[in-house]
Amino acid sequence: MINFKKSILAVCITSLVLAGCAAPGGQGGQSGSVNSDTALRCAAFGVGGALLGVMVGGKGAAVKGAAVGLAACAVVEIASRQTKSSATVDEQYRSSNRNQLPQTAKIDAYTMSVTPNGVAKAGDAIRVQSSIRAISGVRDPVTEVKEQLVVYAPSGEEFKRGEKKVNDSTGSGEYENTFTLRLPDGAPQGMYKFKTQIFLNGKPASVHESSVQVAALDLPSPHMAVAAR
Structure with missing residues (x-):
């Protein structure tokens, strides 16, 4: 019975959050900026995720739920x-x-860099830029070069991902690929890990990792090291 009640409450919380996010314009006649509305909807996502975390796994899961x-x-x-x-x-x-x-x-070559080279703030653009050189073989040509980005929150949980096929035609080539991540206000502070991986003709190939410190919006931006490997 307790588990059933938790399930019902979780569904209600999810429905409430989604309903709020599905109506960005609010009630007719009300005024407000797009940015303010977006911030409120993102806050609803965070609160809803935290509540769901509590329902499912207790206090320890609340932080993870909010990040999700x-x-x-x-x-x-x-x-x-x-x-x-x-x-x-x-x-x-x-x-x-x-x-x-x-x-x-x-x-044949794969490099990755992350900017800014210091502290990033929620809302700032964090750019992950890669240079990729693929060589066709005698027995099989390059048909697809795809890069995948996975971002991990300070808790270690997967936070966001994206991927893109970088080549438009078959054959060797050198490419530049850029992922631009914008974190919402309220995103957890701490060290975020950025992991990129190349998939060549559908098979996993080279991997790179880098980390960036994310600070609160009202904090100064001291020079801090960015760990990368």
Whole structure:
């Protein structure tokens, strides 16, 4: 009976939060900025997630629930472009490898960086930029190069993810891919981990990780180290 009541309450909380978020305009005739409305809806997500966490797992799950709720308001924008053609990349590879291409498709180079190089604040744009060079093999060409980003909250829980196919055509190429993450007001403070991974022709390949400190909006921005590897 207790579990049944918890389930009913959880459904009610979820419905209430979603109802509030589904009506961004509010009642007719009321005024208010879009930013204020968004902040209120994101706060509702956070509170609703925390309440659901309490219902399901007690106090320990409240923080995790709030982070999951706020993640719904986090935005990830993705943009990519080709920086070197297939012919150029193949020629450069051959010149360093006895005029031969590899037997199978491979990721020849992959770098990732995160900005700002210091403390980020909720609402600031956090950019994860990658440079990717893929080489077609003698036996199989490059058909798909996809990059995936997974962001982990300070609690260690997955907070947000995004992915994008960066190549438009088959063959070798060099690409620049950028994920731009905007955290909502009220997002948990602390160290966020950013993990990127390349999938080449559907198979997992290179991985990079980096961490960024996120501070409250009203705090100054002291120079703090960004741990990366």
